[in-house]
Amino acid sequence: MTARQAHRSRSPRVAAALVLFAGMVNLVSVVLPVERAHLRLLVTFVPGALVTTATAATAAAGVGLLLLAGGLRRRRRSALLATVVLLVSGAVFHLLKGLDLGVALVEAFLGGCWSAKRTGLTPAPAPTNGARCCGRRSPWSWRPWVSACSACW
Numbered sequence: 778m779t780a781r782q783a784h785r786s787r788s789p790r791v792a793a794a795l796v797l798f799a800g801m802v803n804l805v806s807v808v809l810p811v812e813r814a815h816l817r818l819l820v821t822f823v824p825g826a827l828v829t830t831a832t833a834a835t836a837a838a839g840v841g842l843l844l845l846a847g848g849l850r851r852r853r854r855s856a857l858l859a860t861v862v863l864l865v866s867g868a869v870f871h872l873l874k875g876l877d878l879g880v881a882l883v884e885a886f887l888g889g890c891w892s893a894k895r896t897g898l899t900p901a902p903a904p905t906n907g908a909r910c911c912g913r914r915s916p917w918s919w920r921p922w923v924s925a926c927s928a929c930w
């Protein structure tokens with residue numbers, strides 16, 4: 778087995794472990810109380826019912842991420858798409874739930890990175906001649922950053 782084959786066989790396990798960890802962080806975040814200062818600031822902008830709904834949605838997203846980790850390990854494309862949706866929506870839910878900016882940024886970044894993947898969990902091919910691939914500009918270098926930044930806004 779070459780080093781490239783070992784890396785390729787390891788990436789689904791690493792992705793599944795990251796998603797499993799993100800799901801557990803979601804569930805732990807739901808159980809822990811929100812800081813009073815964050816809650817006071819949040820209530821001035823967001824209605825209380827939306828905060829409660831975002832808490833329940835964060836828990837549902839956490840359970841969904843736990844369930845999707847196995848599909849990522851088996852390289853299922855549908856699991857990848859559902860994981861990206863749950864990560865990005867989970868980032869929004871964390872902001873609505875209690876202004877958990879750190880967790881929201883990590884989930885948005887993971888969702889943005891995986892939304893830029895062209896196929897499954899394999900990296901996109903590098904352009905052969907500078908910034909061009911097949912005569913067109915290759916979008917694969919900037920997509921993770923745009924997706925992560927747009928998910929944060």
